[in-house]
Amino acid sequence: MTELSSSPRPKRPEFRNINALTDLPSYRLPLAGWVSILHRVSGAIMFILMPFIIWMFDTSVSSEISFARFASVFTVGVGFIPGWFMKLVALAIIWAYLHHFIAGVRHLWMDINHAVSKEFGKSSAIVTLALGTGLTVLLGAKLFGLY
Numbered sequence: 001m002t003e004l005s006s007s008p009r010p011k012r013p014e015f016r017n018i019n020a021l022t023d024l025p026s027y028r029l030p031l032a033g034w035v036s037i038l039h040r041v042s043g044a045i046m047f048i049l050m051p052f053i054i055w056m057f058d059t060s061v062s063s064e065i066s067f068a069r070f071a072s073v074f075t076v077g078v079g080f081i082p083g084w085f086m087k088l089v090a091l092a093i094i095w096a097y098l099h100h101f102i103a104g105v106r107h108l109w110m111d112i113n114h115a116v117s118k119e120f121g122k123s124s125a126i127v128t129l130a131l132g133t134g135l136t137v138l139l140g141a142k143l144f145g146l147y
Contacts, residue, residue, distance in 0.1 A: 031125035039103040042096040049093055056090075074143075091140050098139075099132040 018024070029037075046053070059070040074090070077083040106124050110116055115124075141147055 030122065031129065032121035035103055035106070035125045035128050038099055039107075042100040042103070045092060045096040046100060049089070049096075052089065053093060087143055091136070091143060094139050094143070095132065095136040098135050099128070102128050102132050 056070065059066045061067075073083065073086050075083045077086060106128050110120070110124070
């Protein structure tokens with residue numbers, strides 16, 4: 001056997017103890033990883049804001065008077081919280097729901113079709129982020145009265 005004429009590869013760094021302050025900021029996460037993390041974040045947002053979601057639903061369907069009170073929260077506000085802040089909270093719920101739903105459909109599609117490849121992961125992550133962001137912007141424009 002003959003020896004290879006090419007030079008040996010440089011040794012790759014080993015990460016045994018990852019320091020969150022020094023190693024994580026330089027780590028480049030792929031888009032599929034970002035979608036996965038945002039899927040968890042959106043689920044946590046929906047869980048934390050569940051009392052607000054239940055209050056919105058209950059107040060909006062109880063009666064005409066309660067619906068008027070519900071609608072005034074987004075214009076006048078409630079207590080010391082201004083209406084624009086309540087709209088931002090509602091926008092966060094809208095984003096969380098849309099992203100969580102679209103990313104969940106993506107995960108189900110990958111599980112059903114065994115579509116686990118780097119190319120499909122990247123393309124479906126782009127579609128997930130684009131759809132979630134686009135629909136959030138569209139519904140946010142409606143929420144803030146732009147159309």
